[in-house]
Amino acid sequence: MAPENPLEEKDKTDFPAVPEDALILLPVRNLVLFPGMVVPIHIGRDSSILAAQTAIRNDRQLGIILQKDPEEDVPSGQEELHEVGTASNILRYVTSPSESHHIVCQGEGRFRIRKMLDGYPFLVAEVDRFPETNEKDIEIEGRMVQLKQRAVEILQMTPDVPQEIADSMLNISSPELLSDLLTGLIDISPEEKQRVLEMPDLKERMDNVLKMLNYRLEVLRVSRDIDKQTQERLGDRQREALLREQLKTIQHQLGDNDSGNSELNDIEKAIAKAKMPEEVETHAKKELNRLKNMPEAAGEYSMLRTYLEWLIELPWSIASEDQTDITKARKQLDQDHYGLEKIKRRILEFLAVHKLNPKGRSPLLCFVGPPGVGKTSLGQSIAKATGRKFVRVSMGGVHDEAEIRGHRRTYLGALPGNIIQALRRAGTNNCVMLLDEVDKLGTGVHGDPAAALLEVLDPEQNNSFRDNYLSVPFDLSGVMFVCTANMPDTIPGPLRDRMEMIELPGYTEEEKAQIAERYLVKRQVQANGLNTKQCRITKRALHEIINHYTREAGVRNLEREIGSVCRNVAVQVAEGIVESKKIDVSDVHRILGAPRFENEVAMRTDMPGVATGLAWTPVGGDILFIEASRVPGKDKLTLTGQLGDVMRESAIAALTLLKARAVSLNLEPGLFENSDIHVHVPAGAIPKDGPSAGVAMFLALTSMMMNRPILADHAMTGEISLRGLVLPVGGIKEKVLAALRAGIKTVMLPARNKKDLEDIPDDAKKQLKFVWLETVDDALKEALAAERRAGKTRKAK
Incomplete structure (x- = not known):
């Protein structure tokens, strides 16, 4: 106690x-x-x-x-x-x-x-x-009235406040006491109360208290309005739900229920008309019964109705009539594409097997090649040749598995995956579906899309493909899948194993000219509001654009430049300057400006230590200059130009091989010990790697040490060993076409790559001389001996 x-x-x-x-x-x-x-x-x-x-x-x-x-x-x-x-x-x-x-x-x-x-x-x-102030005048009396009114209003808006408190507040006669009591009762911070306490002037004090009371009163009013609006909304919803239930009861009593559910009856008829598989139809009817017993105001109502609409609109039993005609297909391919004979032959084989055995599991074709060579248009040609609908699905940048398999219906705004959406657009279950850019699939925190494609593209599994949104199996076995890619290396192994790779390496100059003459010029003339009489481009002008304004494996940039020429003519025709225009070489320079590309080989290989190599890139082949220089030093090798590990090893192997053959090449042994060697590959901002530059590295070092330049029209590729053997490399067709575009006349290739010669177009074979290398001695004999002969010729002249 x-x-x-x-x-x-x-x-x-x-x-x-x-x-x-x-x-x-x-x-x-x-x-x-x-x-x-x-x-x-x-x-x-x-x-x-x-x-x-x-x-x-x-x-x-x-x-x-x-x-x-x-x-x-x-x-x-x-x-x-x-x-x-x-x-x-x-x-x-x-x-x-x-x-x-x-x-x-x-x-x-x-x-x-x-x-x-x-x-x-x-x-x-x-x-x-502080002295007590009991002064009263008109201003203080007015402030007292305002304070009491505000205090009573606040007390009335505050729940559970006895009436006696409001009465006692009205009976206070002292203005000082009234302002002090109200300040103490207001819900404000101690610092604000202290400021009021320190105010010596009564009028100032009362004004401050009145201001705080007005603010508090406004806060209470806003809070009351918000509460009132909330209650009204809840009341409206409850009232609406009650009225809907009463309306249903009235319609049922009057026998007018069918008209009220006309939309649901339409869905029921559409389910019967869709001819779904038995399992899917049973599931659809079950979901429809749930929808009928669900009020329209329910949050799940619209979601369930959208789901049933998706089931209805899918082509469960709708298929295009297969009109595969090999002769027609051959004409269609020749009409849409120039060249590409090997690819066309493989497509015709694919279609022939499919015609003879429609239920067989034909291989999945994947067109691999640089941009602009016609991969997507080949898929469209297959659809035309077979009389099927064509639909394209872009795989580039897809990083969520749900974009392939769909989202589950529990999520807000859920939809089926891209495969099911494409089938809905096509309207048939045996369309030609082009999966574009499958090498650019991403991987994120939401799963691996490439793994989801395994079921889609596997003939053993895709007859019961189950989308997460549909939750019922769909038969994809009738769909003819065709894929495209720029680089096969970035396609995951299991997915690449399901495909047959068909390579489209690129076009020669003559093939580009033919494609431009047959397709690109007509397309751009029409796109720019002209006709063939108003705008004509000569073949010489096309070759000028190809050689000096574009340097690519495909024809996409070529079409852009042709479009620029056509727009220039369109401006002149629209202004009434000319009625028609014939574009020649001189007009090309005037319209497109100075040439963007020139033959760099002669300028870059005019001195010893420079070799022209051939490289493969994801967008086609390209030429690669390798420069070597020697300065006094202590046998140090420097490599620059953003070279990868493999390319650095090729340079080290080439230098070691050159040192081993120094005596046979009549080089002084002490020359290496007293020199620093620098190997540089220009375009230093671009990473470079690969083993195919070994021969070019060796020739550049040998040319530098022997002080003999290499012929400007020679280019080489191949890997070397420490024994001096030239080993085979890949991408021969792309490299040869790149050499042809760059003005090379002689291409030096590994002898073990002779089998790749049949892939090179006949037009390129006619314009190039091929030298096959067994060892680096063959390369030295060809490049340096030819240079000596050319040097003697120049000296005699």
């Missing part, structure tokens, strides 16, 4: 008596006491307990004052307290059984600290008390 006299808890300490004009201070946290208010205060500091007990023992007032930092444990000086506080009388002192101390204080008047007094175990200060 609590002791009868709480003052006996503390030992009395000897300290001087508190002067009459001084005041014992009690620092408090987060509490501002106003005159006229009665508040309980919990005290826990030893100094605060002793201060309260001393004030009671000596019948003195206690100064309640707010400390500046609430985190401060024991304020010790004036700088840690606010200047103004409230002098209060202690009405009661209570000690609980848990040894906690409480006092009940009533505020009497404001004071300001003048000076702190030392020598006390608690805070004592000399203070100046």
Whole structure:
């Protein structure tokens, strides 16, 4: 039990008596006491307990004052307290059984600290008390009326407030007391209350309190309006649901239920008309029954209806009549594409097998080649030749498995995957579906799309392909899938294993000219609002564009340049300057500007140490210059030009092989020991790698050490060994066509690549001389010996 006299808890300490004009201070946290208010205060500091007990023992007032930092444990000086506080009388002192101390204080008047007094175990200060102002004039009376009105309005809008409080508020006659009580009751921060406490002017104080009451009143009004709107919305929904249920009951009683569910009846008829498999039809009818028993306001209603519409619109039993005619297919391919004889032959074989054995599992074709060689248009030609619908699905950048298999219906905005969506667009279940850019599939946190394609493209599994959105199997075995890619290496192994790769390496200059003459010019003339009489481009002009304004494996940039020429003619025809225009070589330079490409070989290989190599890139073949230079040093090899590890090893092997053959090449042995060798491959910002530059590296180093240049019209490729053997490489057709585009006359290839000669177009074979290399000696004999003969010829001239 609590002791009868709480003052006996503390030992009395000897300290001087508190002067009459001084005041014992009690620092408090987060509490501002106003005159006229009665508040309980919990005290826990030893100094605060002793201060309260001393004030009671000596019948003195206690100064309640707010400390500046609430985190401060024991304020010790004036700088840690606010200047103004409230002098209060202690009405009661209570000690609980848990040894906690409480006092009940009533505020009497404001004071300001003048000076702190030392020598006390608690805070004592000399203070100046604020005089009481009981002035009343018209302005103060008006402010009192406003304060009381606002206070009553706030109390009325606050729930569970007794009416007696509002009545007592109206009976207050002192303006000072009214403003202080209202400030203490408002839900504002202690700092804002302290600012009001420190205001000496009564009018200013009342204006500030009135402003805070208006703000609080506006907050309560907005809150009440929001609550009212929420209740109204909930009421409208409940009312709507009740009315819908009543409407259904009335329609059922009147026998008018069929007209109300006409849309659902249409869905039921469409399900029967779609001729779905038995398992799918049973599932669709079950979902339709759920939809009939579901109110339209339900959140799942629209989702379930959309799902049934997808099931209805899919071509479960709709198939195009197979019109595979090999003769017609051959004509169609020849009409749409020039050249590509090997690819056309393989497509005809594919179609012939499919015609003889429609239910057989024919291989999946994948056209691989650089951009602009006609991979997508080959798929369209297959669709035309077979009389099927054609649909294209872009795989580039797909990184979510759900884009192949679809999203589950539980997700908001869920849809089937791209495969099912493409079948819906095609309208038949045996269309030709082109999966474009399968080498650019991505992998993200939502699964691997390439793994999802395994089931789609596998004839053993795709007869029961299950989309996550449909949740029922769909037969994809009738779809003729065709894929395209730029690089087969980036296609995942299991997916690549299901495909038969058909390579489209690129076109020769003559093939490009024929394609432009037959297809591109007509297409661009029509696209720019002209006809063949208004715009004619000569064959010489086409060759000029091909040689000096484009350098690519395909014909996409060539078509753009032809389009630029046609637009120039269109402007002249539209202005009435000419009625028709024939474009020749001189017009090409005027329209397209200075040539963008020139024959760099003669300029770049005019000095020893420069060799022209051949490289393979994802967009076709290209030529590669390898430069070697020697400076005085200590047998150090420097390699620059963004070379990969394999290409660096080729350079090291070439230098080692050259050192091993130094005696047979009449090179001084000390020449290497006293020299630093630098090998550089220009276009340093482009990474380069691969083993096929070994021969070019060796010839560049040998040419540099022997001070003999290599012929400008010679280019070479091949890997070398430390024994001097020339090993085979890949991409022969692309490299040969790149050499032809660059103006090369002689191509030096590994002898073991002779089998690839049949893939090279006849037009290229006629324009190029091929030298087959067994060892590096054959390369030295051809390049350097030919150079010596050319050097003698130039010297004689």
